[in-house]
Amino acid sequence: MTRWVALLRAVNLGARNRVPMPELRALLEARGHGAVRTYIASGNVLLDTRSRSRRRVAAELEELVAEAFGVETAAILRTPDELATLVDGHPFGRDTSRTHVSFLAAEPDAAAVERLLEADHGPDRVRVAGADVYLHHPAGVQGARLGAARLEQLLGVRGTARNWRTVIRLAELAAGE
Numbered sequence: 001m002t003r004w005v006a007l008l009r010a011v012n013l014g015a016r017n018r019v020p021m022p023e024l025r026a027l028l029e030a031r032g033h034g035a036v037r038t039y040i041a042s043g044n045v046l047l048d049t050r051s052r053s054r055r056r057v058a059a060e061l062e063e064l065v066a067e068a069f070g071v072e073t074a075a076i077l078r079t080p081d082e083l084a085t086l087v088d089g090h091p092f093g094r095d096t097s098r099t100h101v102s103f104l105a106a107e108p109d110a111a112a113v114e115r116l117l118e119a120d121h122g123p124d125r126v127r128v129a130g131a132d133v134y135l136h137h138p139a140g141v142q143g144a145r146l147g148a149a150r151l152e153q154l155l156g157v158r159g160t161a162r163n164w165r166t167v168i169r170l171a172e173l174a175a176g177e
Contacts, residue, residue: 001034001048005083005174006061007103008043009074009160017071019043027068031060039170042162043073046173074158076103080174087171090164091127092136099164100141102133102148108155116154121146133159 011019021038024045028036034048051057054077061075078086092099108116113128124146125136133151137144141163148161162170 001050002052003035003046003048003080003174004054004057004077005080005170006045006047006058007076007078007160007162008045008061008065009076009158011043011065011071011073012041017073019065019069019071019073021045023068024065027064031064037173039173040166042166043160044162044166044170046170074105074160076105076160078103078174080171083167083171083174086129086132087168089129089134091134092125096164098137098140100135100137100161101164101167102135102151102159102161104131104133104155104157104159106157107131108157112155112157116151119146119154121150126151131157135161 008019011017021041025036025038028045028047035046037046038044039046049057058075058077062073065071065073086101090096090099107130108128116126116128122145123138124144126146127134135146148159152158
């Protein structure tokens with residue numbers, strides 16, 4: 001079995017795009033996935049599956065959410081090792097209270113990364129690590145100049161963001177802690 005952490009994009013945003021996590025867990029278990037867990041209602045799912053294909057598991061999750069709940073989403077998957085590497089690579093010092101990670105559906109090309117790095121988004125800081133983007137928002141997310149829409153526009157890749165506490169907890173859960 002392969003363990004995956006699935007990050008669903010834009011679900012359970014207020015009254016929009018409702019995906020009840022208990023129901024999603026039950027549907028995934030009924031499809032034969034093991035050790036299904038969710039973490040908070042923002043679309044974080046841990047599951048064991050026979051499929052080692054990231055693309056296949058993501059497509060299955062997207063289709064299931066669309067059919068069962070009428071919500072169009074992107075499922076972005078990471079392995080426990082990928083999450084552990086991400087946590088170990090935190091680039092912004094000890095204070096992680098203003099750190100977020102945008103998990104991208106694919107690795108952006110070099111030209112897109114260059115556009116992002118050249119754009120003026122101060123005081124926000126950014127570091128791209130493959131298909132993950134570390135974001136530091138010293139004024140908080142609400143005051144961020146580099147929000148999710150702008151990040152996607154510059155990189156040309158869809159993503160979904162999580163705060164650092166959520167990233168840490170998902171890495172712990174994925175590692176079996």
